[in-house]
Amino acid sequence: MQSTFSSCIRSQLTLYRRRAPFTCDAWSSSELQSFVSQVAGIDLVQAFDYEIANINISINDPSSREKVTAAEGDEEVSAFAWHYDSFPFVCVTMISDCSDMVGGETAIKTPCGDIKKVRGPAMVSLQSEAFSRQEIN
Amino acid sequence: MPYIADSRPAPPTVIGPTTKRATRPSHALPQFLIDNAKAAEKEVFDAEKHLNFQPPKSVTTMKEIGLSGHGISPVAVSEPFPLFSPEAISQIRAEIFSEPVLRDCQYSSSFAKNMIRGMGREYVFQRMVEKGKID
Numbered sequence: 001m002q003s004t005f006s007s008c009i010r011s012q013l014t015l016y017r018r019r020a021p022f023t024c025d026a027w028s029s030s031e032l033q034s035f036v037s038q039v040a041g042i043d044l045v046q047a048f049d050y051e052i053a054n055i056n057i058s059i060n061d062p063s064s065r066e067k068v069t070a071a072e073g074d075e076e077v078s079a080f081a082w083h084y085d086s087f088p089f090v091c092v093t094m095i096s097d098c099s100d101m102v103g104g105e106t107a108i109k110t111p112c113g114d115i116k117k118v119r120g121p122a123m124v125s126l127q128s129e130a131f132s133r134q135e136i137n
Numbered sequence: 138m139p140y141i142a143d144s145r146p147a148p149p150t151v152i153g154p155t156t157k158r159a160t161r162p163s164h165a166l167p168q169f170l171i172d173n174a175k176a177a178e179k180e181v182f183d184a185e186k187h188l189n190f191q192p193p194k195s196v197t198t199m200k201e202i203g204l205s206g207h208g209i210s211p212v213a214v215s216e217p218f219p220l221f222s223p224e225a226i227s228q229i230r231a232e233i234f235s236e237p238v239l240r241d242c243q244y245s246s247s248f249a250k251n252m253i254r255g256m257g258r259e260y261v262f263q264r265m266v267e268k269g270k271i272d
Contacts, residue, residue, distance in 0.1 A: 020232040022182050024260045026225065031184035035220065039193060042210040049264045052257035055233055056249045059167060081248045084151065088209045094217075095226050095233075108214060110202040116214070 024052050040089050047087050056080050082109070156246035166239070166251065174234035180224065187225035193218040232256070 026032060027046055037043045046052055092106050105117045180187075193215040199205055202213050221229070232238060233253055244252045 019235070019237050019259060020256045022180065022225075022228040023232050024257045025182035026187065026221070026229070029182065029184050029188075031188055032190075032220070035188070035190040039196070039212070039215050039218065040210055041196075041212040049261045050258050051255050052260060053229075055253035055256070057166065057170075057251040057253070059170075059251070081154075082152075083248065093220065095221075095229055108202070110204075112203055114202075116197070116202070 020052075024049075027052050036091055042089075044089055053093075154246040154248040156248075160245050162243055162245040162251050164250075166234075171234045171239070174227075174230040179231070180228055182225075182228075187222050187228070189219050189222040189225075191219045 033045055107115050107117045109115055196215045197213050198211050199208055199213045200211070204213065233256070238253060238256055242253045242256050244254045246252070
């Protein structure tokens with residue numbers, strides 16, 4: 001059984017090499033983790049290997065250029081609805097140039113109800129287990 | 138003597154997605170997203186070449202948003218900062234919009250219509266081998 005299991009693992013490794021090696025290696029690299037830790041003010045590593053980066057894809061309707069607001073309940077307009085994360089820190093990375101985009105922001109809601117928005121086009125480090133946040137497309 | 142728990146804010150009311158089972162998106166991604174991502178030639182990650190870190194101009198502290206003493210760090214959120222080089226972004230996009238990932242890793246929920254989840258699932262096995270948990 002052990003050898004069968006091992007060969008199964010080996011074939012899974014082959015599959016891995018075909019899927020997302022660059023992304024997994026990037027987020028696991030000690031250099032990247034050191035930079036993100038520096039911003040976060042505490043040493044961080046990725047939470048688990050299964051989902052090393054999860055991706056939300058948002059496609060705007062090019063005919064719609066209206067200003068998008070981050071009001072509560074506007075979940076239809078956001079790439080990801082208001083939520084608390086399960087992890088102490090998340091690193092939100094924009095992999096599109098959102099300088100001319102409608103939205104492209106991450107909104108956080110503070111305990112007193114204020115909404116603070118952080119705009120790309122780069123990336124943001126968030127201690128978001130502690131507060132509610134939303135991505136806006 | 139006051140309980141430590143009394144000094145903490147009440148836990149949030151969790152509002153989860155109404156989608157309770159793994160669900161594929163109902164609409165295909167626009168072809169231009171897939172076509173544009175294919176351009177890159179595969180590269181091996183190289184921190185020297187692919188990282189372009191510059192520290193954020195400022196950070197917002199937990200104290201500033203009314204959560205002093207909570208969480209695991211005094212930092213709540215940073216201003217955006219560069220992390221990857223343009224070449225790295227091309228590589229990541231090529232992997233996201235590759236055929237195996239789009240075939241196996243697309244999900245949809247009431248929280249987000251188009252998600253990629255579990256793209257690194259085989260990585261789990263590699264890490265187990267590296268850590269000596271599997272021979």
